[in-house]
Amino acid sequence: MVGFGPEDSHFVAELTYNYGVGRYRLGNDFLGMTIASSQAVNNAKRLQWPINEISSGFYETEAPGGYKFFLxxxxxSKKDPVMKVALAVSNLAKSRVFWSELLGMKVYEEDKGQQRVLLGFQDDQCKLELQGIGQTVDHGSAFGRIAFSCPKKQLPxxxxxxxxxNQKILTPLLSLETPGKATVQVVILADPDGHEICFVGDEAFRELSQVDPKGEALLDENMAADKSQEWFAKHNIPKPSA
Known part of the structure; x- marks a missing residue:
């Protein structure tokens, strides 16, 4: 889990290494993440990471695998530099009803001409931008889900x-055991375009999402000691490559 601060007050992204997968087919569902950070722009320039200035002080770049980022x-002005995450929808009016009227997100901006709406639960948190693309949303094989925490009493x-x-429920309300840690309650939904949405009980989630002071060191250590070659050899299959 990576981000600019604790999960109870910041947006974080989950990066997962999936054994047996050498390439993902990107769809048109994830349109990008926007981050307000002069340091991020300076880092990209210093590291000679390819960035394209699309307007004054606003850059487009890609993470490995083709995921879009805007810097x-x-x-x-908020505590979290992650400003918004953009998802594609096939019918903006229908999706607006789902996310705003059913899930209770507040509409912060709306541009019907540009087919976009900006929503959120709190003023100082990362926002969700829905962009109408006028076609079917293709999740490819690289899709993920977005997650929100809320008081567990709200989950039922x-x-x-x-x-x-009559909305789609992918995973009915259940409890997930995490050995040695908290037991969390979750319910997983899907919006009209199949974007997966997980609501998790906040009380246990706060216990699970404590920042590990050794997190970065542990990540570096485990990446350096990658044992995926051993895993593939043990299963007698070749390691795919992207």
Whole structure:
């Protein structure tokens, strides 16, 4: 889990190494993440990472695998530099009803001409931007999900509302055991375009999501000691490469 601060107050991304996968087919569902950070722009230039200035102080770049990132050469006025995450939708009006009227997100900006709406749960948190693309949303093989924490007592109400409104529930409310740590309650939904949405009980989630002070060192150590070659040899299959 990587981000600019603790998960209870910052947006974080989950990066997962999946054994047996050498390449993902990107769809058109994830349109990018926007980060306001002069340091990020300076880092990209210093490391000679390919970035393209699409307007004054606003850059486009790609993470390995083709995921889009947009960098603003300024500092965020909020505590989290991650400003927004953009998802594609096939019918903006329909998706707006789902995310705003059913899930309760506040509409911060709306541009019907540009087919976009900006939503969020809190003023100082990362926002979700929905962009209408006028075609079917293709999740490819690289899709993920977006997750929100909320008081666990709200989870049964969320599930009940989705059932009442005939919305898709991918995983009914259940408890997930994490040995030696908290047991978390989750319910996983899908919006009209199949974007997966996980709601997790906040009380246990806060216990699970404590920042590990050794996190970066442990990550570097495990990446350096990658044993994927051993895993593939043990399973007698060749290691795929992208």
């Amino acid at each position: 603003e050469e300024k500092e965020s 109400d969320i599930e009940a509302l989705m059932k009442k409104e």
